[in-house]
Amino acid sequence: MEAVSRFPSSILMLFQLLVLFLNCCHSNAGGSLIGVCYGRNGNNLPPPQKVVRLLKSQSLSKVRLFDSDQTVLQAFANTPFEVVIGVTNPEIPSLALSQEAALSWVTRNVGAVIRNTNIVAIAVGSEVITCSKAAPLLLVPAMKNLYAALLKLGLDKKVKVSTPHSMSVLEKSYPPSEGAFENVFIASIMQPLLEFLAQTESIFMINVYPFYAYKNEINNISLDYALFETNKGIIDNNTGLLYRNLFDAQVDAVFSALAAMGYKNLKVVVSETGWPSMGDATEAEIVNMNNAARYNGNLVQHVLGSSGTPLRPGAQIDTYIFELFNENQSPGPSSQRNWGLFKPDGTKAYDISFEVKTESYSEGGNTGGSIIPLENQTYCVAIPSSSFTALQEALNWACGPGHVDCTAIQPGQPCYLPDTVSSHASYAFNGYYQSNNLDPSACAFSGMATITSTDPSYGNCAYQGSDLSTGGAANSRHHSGKRLVLAFLILLLACLH
Numbered sequence: 143m144e145a146v147s148r149f150p151s152s153i154l155m156l157f158q159l160l161v162l163f164l165n166c167c168h169s170n171a172g173g174s175l176i177g178v179c180y181g182r183n184g185n186n187l188p189p190p191q192k193v194v195r196l197l198k199s200q201s202l203s204k205v206r207l208f209d210s211d212q213t214v215l216q217a218f219a220n221t222p223f224e225v226v227i228g229v230t231n232p233e234i235p236s237l238a239l240s241q242e243a244a245l246s247w248v249t250r251n252v253g254a255v256i257r258n259t260n261i262v263a264i265a266v267g268s269e270v271i272t273c274s275k276a277a278p279l280l281l282v283p284a285m286k287n288l289y290a291a292l293l294k295l296g297l298d299k300k301v302k303v304s305t306p307h308s309m310s311v312l313e314k315s316y317p318p319s320e321g322a323f324e325n326v327f328i329a330s331i332m333q334p335l336l337e338f339l340a341q342t343e344s345i346f347m348i349n350v351y352p353f354y355a356y357k358n359e360i361n362n363i364s365l366d367y368a369l370f371e372t373n374k375g376i377i378d379n380n381t382g383l384l385y386r387n388l389f390d391a392q393v394d395a396v397f398s399a400l401a402a403m404g405y406k407n408l409k410v411v412v413s414e415t416g417w418p419s420m421g422d423a424t425e426a427e428i429v430n431m432n433n434a435a436r437y438n439g440n441l442v443q444h445v446l447g448s449s450g451t452p453l454r455p456g457a458q459i460d461t462y463i464f465e466l467f468n469e470n471q472s473p474g475p476s477s478q479r480n481w482g483l484f485k486p487d488g489t490k491a492y493d494i495s496f497e498v499k500t501e502s503y504s505e506g507g508n509t510g511g512s513i514i515p516l517e518n519q520t521y522c523v524a525i526p527s528s529s530f531t532a533l534q535e536a537l538n539w540a541c542g543p544g545h546v547d548c549t550a551i552q553p554g555q556p557c558y559l560p561d562t563v564s565s566h567a568s569y570a571f572n573g574y575y576q577s578n579n580l581d582p583s584a585c586a587f588s589g590m591a592t593i594t595s596t597d598p599s600y601g602n603c604a605y606q607g608s609d610l611s612t613g614g615a616a617n618s619r620h621h622s623g624k625r626l627v628l629a630f631l632i633l634l635l636a637c638l639h
Contacts, residue, residue, distance in 0.1 A: 174445045176496055177204025177224075177462040178483065179414055182211075183469040186486045190217035193466070196488045197223065201496040206265065206413065206462045210251035219258035226263045226413075226462075227251060229284070231274050234267050237287055238280035244287035245294065253295050261301055264288055265347060265413065269308040271331055281305060282334045289342055304339065306347040306413040309355075309392060312399055318453060319380040319526075321395030322402055336405045346405075348396050349414035349464075352388040353437070357428060363388065369417075369433060370440030375600050381526040382565030383452040384600040389415070389441065394453040409458070415441065416464040419491055421477035429477045435492040438463055438483065446498045455523070455594030519607055520593050522575030522585035524567035529590075536587045537567040546573035550603065557603035567591075568598055569605060576606040 180193065188196075194217050197205065206226040207214060218225050229237065229247075237244045252261055266288065267274065270281050285303050292298040309315060311332070313324040323332050339346060356368040366373040368388045375386040385391040393410065400408050417437035421429030441463070450457035468482035468491070482491055524533060541548035550557040551566045571591045578584035585591045599608040 173458040174450075175204055175460045176202060176442055176445055177206060177226075177460060178202055179206045179208070179462050179465040180214075181208055181465050181467070181469050181472075182214075183471045184467060184486075186470060187467055188486055188488065190214045192488065194218060194221060194223075196484065197466075204460065204462065208265075208268065210247075212251075212255075215251070215255050215259050215261075218260075219255065222260070224260050224262045226265050227261055228268070229264060229266045229288070231267045231270060231277055234270065234274075234277045234284045235280050237266075238284035241287050241290060244284070245291040248288060248291035248295060248297075252292070252297060252301060256297065256300070263302040263304060263345070266303065266305040268306055269310075269349065270305060271327055272308045272310040278331055281331065282338060285335075285338060289338075298342070302344040303342065304344050304347045304411075305335070306349055308349055309351065309396075312395060315392060315395035317378040317380060318383075318385065318391045318394035319378050319398050321398035323399050328403070332403065336400070336403055336408070339408055340405055345411045346396070346400065346408045347411050347413040348393070350389060350392045350396075350412045351415060352392065353417045353428075355388060355392065360428070365428070365433075369436045370444055371436065377560055377600065378452075379560055379562075381453070382560050382562045382568065383526065384598060385452060386600075387444065389444070390451045393459060394451050397451070397454050397457075412459060412461040414462055414464040416481050418477040418480045419482075420480035422475050425475065425477055429480075431492050435494060439494045442494065442496055443499060450594065450596070452594075452596055452598075455592055455596055519597070519609075520580060520595050521598055521605060521607055522568075522572045522591050522593055523598050524564050524571055524587075525590055525592055526564045528564075530563055532588065533563045533567045533590055536590055537563060537570050540567075540570035540574050540587075544570070544574045546570050546577065548573070556601070569603075572598065572605050572607065580607075 178197070187193075190213055198221070203222060204224045204226075205218070206228070208228040209230055210227045215225070215227070233247070237247060248264075252264070255261070266285050267277060267281060270277050285305065289298060289303045292301050292303070311323055311327060312321055314320055314322045336346075338344070352368040356363045356365065364373050365371075367376070367386075370387045370389065373386065375384045376391065377384050383394075385394075393412065396410055397406070400406055400410070417434045418429050419431045419434035441461070445459070445461045450459065463483060465481045465483070467484055467486060468480050470479050472479045483494060485491055540546045548566075548570055549555060551569050552558060557566075557569050567590075571585065571587055575581070575585045575591075575593075582593060585593050597605065597608050599605045
């Protein structure tokens with residue numbers, strides 16, 4: 143009888159282990175999430191209750207609102223969505239000049255609804271520093287008053303206070319390693335703003351639009367590079383890092399600018415990004431349904447299926463797509479009214495998935511879409527800021543006693559350029575890591591290396607473990623995962639017999 147009583151529990155345990163394993167296999171290893179911006183500047187949009195049902199039908203968990211409309215907040219009550227609410231630019235002066243006004247705003251728009259609506263952040267204004275004439279100097283005071291109100295209500299740990307920026311706050315964004323904020327903003331606004339974000343453990347919000355960068359530099363930027371499509375990439379000669387898409391390059395420029403100000407540990411959230419699907423006749427070359435589908439589709443796969451950026455491997459970078467619907471009352475050229483992912487009736491404007499795909503992504507037919515790996519293969523790369531001398535010594539060891547085949551980084555070979563110690567060390571470190579079965583301890587190198595899921599291969603230089611190489615490490619991991627599932631099933635059948 144005792145053996146019989148243990149029998150069901152053993153089966154239950156195997157089922158639990160199997161479910162846990164399968165969940166791990168399908169989880170987002172990078173930890174980054176996709177959200178959507180829900181704007182309502184249109185006269186043909188569905189009511190908020192229908193919008194919530196639409197979002198529930200998709201694999202989305204985060205939504206950003208541009209205001210604090212009570213009807214919308216009530217629609218998101220008792221749902222799993224993380225909600226970012228907005229302070230409009232015109233509201234900033236009163237909140238900056240009156241603590242009472244800030245307390246009233248927070249009490250009404252956060253305190254009264256947060257028990258049922260999962261508000262996680264307040265976005266104060268939109269691109270205030272670069273787009274508003276009156277509000278920039280009032281921005282930080284408004285943020286401080288709002289935070290003080292949250293503190294008074296005991297909500298300061300749950301709700302962050304931040305503000306979305308345009309990429310125009312950067313004086314320089316290329317190469318990414320030289321990203322820097324505009325000097326005119328640093329002392330008066332950016333320094334106190336970053337200090338506030340750091341002190342309150344908040345986030346840095348940035349609106350990243352490869353669309354505008356490409357549109358303004360169409361002769362210098364490849365469309366495939368802007369759309370996450372297959373391309374030879376661009377190397378940052380200062381770091382030796384390879385960039386295969388413009389999105390990562392822009393985000394890393396922000397990371398560099400923050401580091402230059404002494405705030406490298408601030409978490410970055412992409413508060414807006416997207417690509418319009420329709421525009422004026424003069425915009426037809428780059429503004430069309432195909433490009434919008436390719437950009438947003440590849441963006442989702444990139445954010446959910448990767449881990450950080452070349453400069454910040456492993457960083458969680460939650461990203462909000464602009465936007466849920468076309469807003470037919472938005473001013474400006476036609477493209478400004480056609481950023482939507484969905485039509486007002488709830489059907490998709492174009493085919494797009496909000497889940498990681500297990501096969502190649504190619505939107506709009508034979509477009510040469512980016513390949514999304516079946517598994518999150520990892521690599522070991524050098525940390526560029528490491529000591530030059532120490533990196534050289536580690537490189538020598540890897541290519542000597544470490545028994546790594548370093549032929550590819552010799553002069554004339556495919557991985558010789560860029561001829562930097564950091565680049566060569568990355569190749570050698572990864573070779574040692576791969577030959578030691580992806581053991582994390584094989585990527586230590588005295589703290590001069592880090593593990594990343596971003597394939598560092600470039601051009602004709604294929605790193606060991608890449609789909610481009612003959613190593614096939616990713617494929618072997620994929621099959622080993624299948625073998626482990628099979629082992630669980632065999633054990634289960636053994637218990638049943």
